[in-house]
Each structure stands twice: as structure tokens, then as C-alpha cells.
Amino acid sequence: MNAVASPRLRPISTPSSQPTASSATKRALRTTFVITSMPVGGAETLLVNLVRGFDDSQIEPSVVCLKDRGPLGQEISSDFPVYDRLLKHKYDIGILNRLTKHFRREKTDAVITVGAGDKMFWGRLAARRAGVPVICSALHSTGWPDGIGKLNRMLTCITDGFIGVAKSHGEFLVEQERFPKSKVFVIPNGVDTRRFAPSTNAYQDVRTELGIPSDAKLIGIVAALRPEKNHGLFLQLAKRLQEKNLKTHFVIIGDGPERASLRVQRATMGLQHCVHFLGSRSDTPRLLAAMDLFVLTSHNEASPVSILEALACEVPVVASRVGSIPDTVLDGWNGYTATPGSVSDFEKRVQSILDRADESKEFGRNGRQFVESHASLQNMVDCYTDLIGRIYEAKQKRS
Template identity: 25%
Template structure:
């Protein structure tokens, strides 16, 4: 089987990690796999060494950008069409909204091959203004007609597509975003040496979050909620792992709220798993989330999770069992949930253990098995014709 994956950004985000793990799983099953990505795919790309070491062929498409840019979009469409036509792929699998629109249209123009799309969430709320959102919804409705299967990370994500008239129920397949599960081990105490290396005090609760510093991820809300803890937890520190367009704005917000010395911006790290082991509580404050892969990684590390009740997160974080859910955009509720779990270490630890057990169902290997099964069904000789 020869498969082409197309994604806009091959960065450290959940959609990029998911896509690369899928590619690696397919290579290990003996398939020929090509991964095309936008201008961020350079020699310094953090995921490039692993992709190449696993035999995944990488193709850079400089015009494949996330923002709407008619000139670049036309160039990306032509590049994808040429790649699909010359590559003679059995199946094209697109990822995220922008690459999904251009990639599926290119596959339609290039000729008949099976087409799968994974939105990795959606952009129907929390990302853009009204007119751009309507444009994306219209485009998703059209592209769904030329898609054999739409892979959503949770059932809720499929429901939100269907509610807006995107696709038909028979097109949707729920396949979670898998993670490499860490070895099972009991959570230990704080590591003074690691804390010192990070410029953190040897003691005090650590609250953390992992993700792009973009508006939709809600880190501004988290900083405000953390500030509301005030004198109740003076030794607590907030650790933000990730980078993004709002990084400087969030640093300024922490200074404005008088908590700059208690908020650490660590950027992207290669030792996230070890850092999760240092945290006491994980917080995921997104405004829109397909599944919440980072929340699953935190659960696998034995952490209780405070998250917003949005998108697919309630299917991952079980309220009152593996963590607490709060309304999106509610700083007071987010702060109260953090306060509760910091005050109740036994409840926090019990939730962390329950989350660790639940996370075992989200292995990367199980995800790859499910995707392989989908591909085989679509490519079987008796499979139905192309959608639309």
C-alpha cells in the first residue's frame, strides 16, 4: 500500500504527533509512506529526525500555510495535485482543516484514489471570526462529498460536524489520538535537582499545562485563574510548556497580575514526560478541543486533570473520576477546581491513578491498528465507490 499524508504544520502539536505516529505505524507494517507538510518542515524541524529514521519520506510544500492566502493556496493546490498524480498513491490521508481542504481538492483533481480526512478537532468555534468560520464550514461541507472516510478523535467531534451539515453519518469513524504509553511507575516526590535546573523552588505545588500558546488553547484564562488562587497557595507555581503567537502577551499578563515570578514559560521541551512527573496537577483550559491528547499524556503520567467542558474533552477526562471539568472561559470556576484539588491531595492522587488506568486504552499501537483496519476496508475490492 502506498499512502500520502498531508498536514500544514509538522510542529510539536498534538495533530503533528498523531500524524507522525500514524506514518511510523504504517511504515512498520511494510507500507510505503510519504508525508507532505508546509514551510515549517525544515532541516531543523523537531519531528524530522524520527520520521527519517523510520523510513517516512518527507516532502516540503512551501506554499502550504495555515492562514488563508489565495496566492499561496493556489500554489499549494497545484503542488499537492502534482504530488498525488506523480506518486500514484493508493490512498491520500489529509490532516487538519486547511491541509484537508486543499489536499482533498487536489486528490479529486488528480484522479481516483481513496481519500481519508482527520480534522483533529475542527475550527467551527474558538478560532476565527464569523465570516472566516462560515467559509471553512462551507468548504468542509463541499470537501466531505469527495471524502471516503472522516476520522474524528471522539464521538462528540463527529456530532459537531454533522450538526453543521458536514458529511453523512456513514462517513464518520471515531479513532482516538494515540500516545506512546510510558512505563507504569509510581509517582515519586519532587526532584530537587530537576527543579533547580528549571529555576524552581525545591518545594511547593506545581501546576502545569502543555500546548501551543495560542488563543484557542486558553492559557490566558489559566494565568488569570492561577492569579485568583492568591494567598491560599503562595508556594504554588504555574508551568507552561509550549510556544506560540501569544507567548509575549501571556508573559506581559503575568507581570500585570503580579505573578510573573510564579509563572514559568519553558517553551517546547524534549523531556515533557519527565516534567509531567514533577507536576502535582495538570490543567487543560482550551476553548475548542477535538480530544485533548495532552490531557491523556498527563493522565498516563498519573496526574489529575482540570479541563474545560468543550469538544471531546468530556469523553477523555471523566468529571469527578479522573479530574474535574469546568465551563470554558470561566476563570473563577477554573481557579476553584485547582484550589479544590490542591487542598485535597488524597482525592488528587486517586484521580491520577484512575486516569493512569484509563489512559492505557489510548496507546499509539491501538490507534494504528484501527487506522490500518480502515484503510484495508476502503481498499478492499468489494468496497463501495468514492463518496459523493
């Protein structure tokens, strides 16, 4: 099981085999990540871990948020430059000049847009106008209604690299988004296994905090409360499992536009006593370590970091069989994948793990082993450093 890109794609070489940023330039490369905002979410958390992980002798990171910086942007603003509110309204074309001037003023060496949509378009176009040597787009999803969109696809010619998060995601970018193979790179998502680790103290402390029995089974989901995450199925699953075992409790970690409607569904289904909405939390590692099982019910995903975080905490996973999830959740080894949208299949898979304590523990150990071998934070940081440095060096040689 290798998380590196398939031979069809252009793989990231190991940092030691190619010049890194510092060896190519003798100074740190000023690298700006462009994102809409930084609420608590998977892609945003990855970005926080990435900028914190860079060696400042090689990469000098900063973040531009088109809108409000959000809680995670605020969190890192004391350590790294974070600029926000550059986009005044939805149809603000003045953003192009403001971003262009910003990149020129900061003498930016590399721009990496994070996600699709407006930041992918304006960030790359402004970078080109400003003469930024390295222009890349990091993509974390496959669920856009019209792909990345015609306007964003028009800028393929000025883009040096499109970054996918798993082998199958890279293949999707080539086959479905029609990006040139030579411009598609795969950098697996990475998790800080020092923060995300098993904890017997958390197991009991969280149950005490929630006011539930110390021997209660705890099943959780960590995901923004948006339609594509399909929390409604999670509630249906909770209803079925609760009817079988009154000591089973459920936690929903995250916030978003679906919060009010989901709370109404919880009440309608009579689950107020066992389904706990915890909102956005800064102690996710502790909450994950308290779970017996992690469930992700999404309609679509690329390679969700929440699954990697759960596995790092030695928590088995049951997740929708979509995107690159089958590359991470290996059936019968660290969890199970389930048919998207099928509460019956989810129930079957979850019940199988709950009924077999020894198997559950083995799944947990296997999960952490997988993360340590295939999804380390350091590998992700090294790959980004290497990619930026290699593209920059190639541009310098041609200039």
C-alpha cells in the first residue's frame, strides 16, 4: 500500500533526491497560501499544520484570506503574516488589483491557492500579473457541481502544478478535471501523531464531561455541518443503534449552516438524550481519543483528514466508500467502508465492530500504524517544500 502517486502521474520525489528551496536559492522562498477564510475544517487544519511545519530557512509562509480570517487564521496570526478581507463583496473585481499589488509588495516567490472557487481564480491570475515564479493549486475535494469551473480551467496554462491528496484523487484531476498529467502532483495529507494519539484519560474524562455512563459506547463524527457531509444519515444510524443499546451515545463535532435543521431532526427522532452537538472544538485530539468508533457519512470526499486523525488515535473507522477513502480505510484491517447513503450498510459495519472488542482494538492499532507509515505530517511538509523549490529552480534556470 503506497500512498504515492501512480506511475501515470508525475510523482513527488523524496526531498533528499531533488534540490529543496534552500539549496536552490540560498534563501527561504516567500510562499503565500490563498484561501477564502479559515474556519475549523479539514483543509484549513491541514494548512495550519503545514505552515507551522515548514523549516523557516527554506519556506517563509504567509496566508491571504479573501474574506474574514476565521478562528484558525486568528490562531496562527501571532506566528505568521495573515492578511484578510481583500474581497469586498461577491462581484468585487477590484480583488485582482489588490492581490497583484500585495504579491508585488511582498516580493512573493510562490502562490498556492487552497481549494476551488474564487480564490483559485483570482489568486492564480493575480500571481501571474505580479510575475510570481511559482503558481500552484492545492485541491482537497471532488464534489464541485461543475468541477472546478470553466474560468478556473482557463488558467491551466499559467499554473505550474495541481496538487491532489491521494493517488485516486490525482487520477480524478487528470481524468475528470482534464489537467495535464505533467502538472498533477500527489501529496498525501499528513497528521501530527504527537497531538493525535490514544489516551486512556480522555476516554473517561470526556464521558464525565458529557454526563454519560463510563462504560457507554461513544460514536462520533467530525465534519462541517454542510449538506455533503450527510449528517442526516448519522442521525438515522444513531436512531437504529440506540434502539439496540441504550448505552450508546453519539457526538457531532463541527459547525455550519445545517446546525439548526440537524438539531430539529434530533428532537423529532427523540435523540436529545444520546446525540451531543459539541460545535467547533479546539480539543479534537482528546475527543477523538475518547471514541470507540469514528463514522463519516459524506456523499463525497477526497481524502478527509478527520479519518487520519481518528486512525492516529487508534479509533477504528466506518466511512462512505467515496473518493480516496478506500485507500485509507482498509476493509477488515483498520475499519470498513460502507455504501454511500445506505443506513443499513452503515449499521451492519458499525455493529460488527461494536460486537467484537478484540477486533476493534486490533483495528485501532492497525490504523495508527497506517498513519505513521503513510500519512505523517513531516512527509507532507517535505513534499510541499520540495515541489516549491523544484519549480522555482526550474523557472530561474529558464529566465
